[in-house]
Structures are given as structure tokens and as C-alpha cells.
Amino acid sequence: MIIEFILLFIVFIFALLAIVSGDLTASIFFLSGFSFLMAVIWKWLGAVDVSFTEAAVGAGVSTVFLLAVLLKTEKNEKFFKGFNLRAFILTLIPLVLLLYSTRYMPEFMNPENITNHHVIQRYIEKTIPETHVPNMVTSILASYRGYDTLGETTVIFLAGICVVFLLRKL
């Protein structure tokens, strides 16, 4: 429990440093460290697949992409104008709403939660007899929720096409 708090605190510091630091190279590496620590936290929570994805995409490839973008621009932030009251209030309102809504979140790791009762039990009981796939995450993603994953794959494909269109200025 204490380790979780320490990790989350370091993650918070990294996110803050990534915003505040004026040097964009430093910001990118703070973001990379942020992703890596998030991967550690996902692993700590038992979400191994999410952790794997976060480490590969967040800490790995997206850092390289951001560095490649940085080669085409300047290394320092240009518009950093101190304190802006209107922006502060505009960001404060959603923050307060989000914090207020956390009161109604289900309790962490409580087996009585509604999310642990609905359809998840069927997956746990039927995954092995129905699909012969030991990793439940894969069977849900690829078989029970196959439509979602088809949409995700199409979205990735579309993202690639859009980057090509934007950068080649077709």
C-alpha cells in the first residue's frame, strides 16, 4: 500500500515536471518516465496486459515519435506566459466536478461491486470450455468483444492514413 502511494507521488511529480519544464526534450523524457512508472503501477494492480501495452507504447514508441517531431521544431517552449486567471478557473471547474464524482466510485477491490457481478462471471466460467484460451483478457478482447477490437484496429489504420495525408500535404 505504501509503495503504491510512493509510486503515485513520483508519477504526479513527473507529470508536473513535464508541464512546467520549458525544455521540450526534458518534457519528453519526463513523459517517458511517467509512462514507465504507470506500467509499474498497472502491474502492481494486476493488469499485466495493460502494463505491457503502456511500457511498449507509452514509454517506448511514443517517446521516439515525439523526439522525431522535436527534430522538426525548436527545443524550447515559446509561449509560457505566467498565470492566467480565466484559464485557471476554467480548469478548476472540471477538477472540482471530477473530485466530487469520485465519491460515487465503487470501492477498490470490493467483490460486492456491481462491475464484478454482471457479465464478468460468465467470462470467468466459460472462457476455458468455450475458447480454450487461458488468458481471459485475450479471449474477451478477440472473441467476446471482437467487434470492439475490429473497430480499434480500423482506428489505428485510419490514424496512420491521416498522418500520411497531413504530412505529405496531399
Next chain:
Amino acid sequence: MTEDVILKVITRFLVPFIKLYSLYVIAFGESGPGGGFQGGVIYAAAVILEKIVYEKKLQKPDIFASLGVMIYAGTGFLCLILGGYFLEYNVLHNNPATGNATGIFVIEVGVAITVSATMITIFNELTAD
């Protein structure tokens, strides 16, 4: 880009292992953590590493991005033709569970192809002059 001997030797040594590991992640995604998405990203990372260190000119991988989506959707339509619903893998084999496992593996390969090709395409476009 670089004349660093250490970088070149280490890259030449590491890249085959990273690629093999990515294939392992794709194939082993059914029994452990990982799957098409993660394996595809790791494969793309290996190719990008090679490109950065050796300044390799890559063939256009754009077509593979659409090929992966086609494999995924094609599996769905194959299920339709064989008499099931769209993406109902049970009909792919006499034993429904084996059919399901087969379908999952095929679409994971499709996802891996799309993801790695898209990542390499994006990096190519970002670094092109």
C-alpha cells in the same frame, strides 16, 4: 546518421532478438500477457531502431496496414460464409472451442500486422524530408 561502432554492433546483435520476442508475444498472447497489439509495437520498435542506427531506407509498409484490417474483417466474413454470425469463430472448426482459438490467433496476427505497419509508416513520415 551515426558512426558509433558500439551502437551499430549492439543494434546488430539486439534486433533479431527483439523481432523474435515480438513474434513470441504475438503467438503467446493466448496463454500469457501480450497479444497482437503489443507484439506489433515491439516489432515496429525493432525496425525503427534499425532505421535510426543504420539509416536504412524502408520499403513502403503502407499496404500491410490495410492487409491486417483485411485479415481481421476477412475472418469475420469467412465466418459468415461458413454459416455463423460475423466474427463467430465457432464455425471455423468441427470443435467450437478449437475454432474459437483458431479465430483468435488469426485476428491477433491481423492486428499485429496493422499496428506494426502503421507505427513504421508514422515514423517514416515524421522523419522524411
